[in-house]
Amino acid sequence: METLLFTWPAVAVQILIATFSICVWRRYLSPLADIPGPFVASFSRWWHVRRILIGDQNVQLVQLHAKHGHFVRIAHNEISVSHPDGIKQILLQPLWKAKWYELLQLPDYRYKAPMSTLDPRKKAERSRNLATGYTLSSLLKSEDAVSRTIEMLLGWLDKHAASGESMHLDKFFTYTAFDVVGEVVFSKQFGFLKEGEDIGNSISNSLALNAYAAVGGFFQPWNMIVANPFVTWLQVMPMGHLFNTTMIAINERERNPDARFDIAAHWFKMLKQHPERMVLRDIHAQATTSVGAGADTVSCGLQAFVYHMLRHPTAWGRVRAEIDAARREKGLCGDRIVAFDDAQQLPYLQACIKEALRVFGPVPMGLPRVAPPGGLTIGDRTFPAGTILSINPWVMHHSTEIWGPDAAKFKPDRWLSESITAVEKYWIPFGAGYNSCPGQNLTKIELSKILATLVRDYDIRQVDKEQEWKYKAYFTVVPHSWPCYIEKRKD
DSSP: OHHHHHHHHHHHHHHHHHHHHHHHIIIIISTTTTSOOOTGGGTOSHHHHHHHHHTOHHHHHHHHHHHHOSEEEEETTEEEEOOTTHIIIIISSOOOBOGGGGGGSSSSTTOOOGGGOOSHHHHHHHHHHHGGGGSHHHHHTTHHHHHHHHHHHHHHHHHHHHHOOOBOHHHHHHHHHHHHHHHHHHSSOOSHHHHTSOGGGHHHHHHHHHHHHHHHTTOHHHHHHHSSHHHHHHTOSHHHHHHHHHHHHHHHHHTOTTOOSOHHHHHHHHHHHOTTTOOHHHHHHHHHHHHHHHHHHHHHHHHHHHHHHHTOHHHHHHHHHHHHHHHHHHOOSOSSSOOHHHHTTOHHHHHHHHHHHHHTOSOOSOEEEEOOTTOEEETTEEEOTTOEEEEOHHHHHTOHHHHOTTTTSOOGGGGGSGGGGGTGGGOOBTBOGGGSOTTHHHHHHHHHHHHHHHHHHEEEEESSTTOOOBOOBSSSBOOBOOOEEEEEOOO
């Protein structure tokens, strides 16, 4: 016992010395030591994790790049990149993803979807097995079902308009997004719009998963403890609850004789044709990812459009005038829910949607990749192999170097300029290249149909027009707390 009492302090001192030495090396001797950034970030991940948990990582990164330039050190081994060549060199190249993405194996390490696959070759293989369900032509076969879901949202809008009560659009947009995912993937809504509430706290659990997903990937040993088959079975973590919700939907889908040839049908067809390339668990993994990630991004896009358009009423009036002209002159936009093809022929509406996603995109996290053997050169800087290099959509979308001095302003007309072609490649709300979001076509369908219909048929105003919304920038950004009054259009 005396020996133990004598040696434990010595061990503790050795650990402290080793920890201090590592921090000193990372801060002053690392090949990345000269890259500016927060002091704590130069030797640990703590600065980044703290900003994520506070919920303002997106704003902080925009400010840091404005201060320091193209390269900002956000952790001892990660550099945030805003150089114009960054997207081409990082996102459009077949680089390995950083290990952070393994957190997206939902609900545990047995379930590997394309998003959580690090090896670009294996990711491409998994994507090929699942991609047919996400094509625009396939999704448009479910447009009538999507329209019926949107009609349920309009029912709630009409109810609040008739009663004069304020409406929390953030909640109902999220209900709509979840139910649309249910329709296009499983041929059945989850039921949020029918009840007008968060059934079984599924959405609140999704928000908890949102926060966990943002930081859990940085602590893989801990993640292996909480993301394993036993914990999944217990359903004590948000990912277990999400998985259970998804599995119930899949099981009901397989028993549904009235199911359309939906996304799940595409996946089951591919499984039957190519059992050597995929297994049933691949479908379960991708379905869970689709439910978990698809709804939040759409809700953010819907809210970003309405929120910014309310602060620019002239833009709202221009979109309405554009729709009225399309109805009068071309016979478009006459259905109860505006058709996707019709909405695509409204250039100013599409400009406003794009601008809303630019100034307030749904993805606040960087998209981290690993520099390959031999290193990677961006601009005049070469980064050694193994360096994590990330492109943050918020940083790219707010770059004055790319978008001009008014980059922070909501200005839809920038998308109608002849010069927009030169910078459109920097618009990355859905990522870029072979790793871009597979569900972006569904997002575009929902945003176009819902927002065209809203502007055409309703007048919306905030209860307190001076009140700013609230949000946390975790894995995705989902604003809340900006109640509105709804009125049906009178003219």
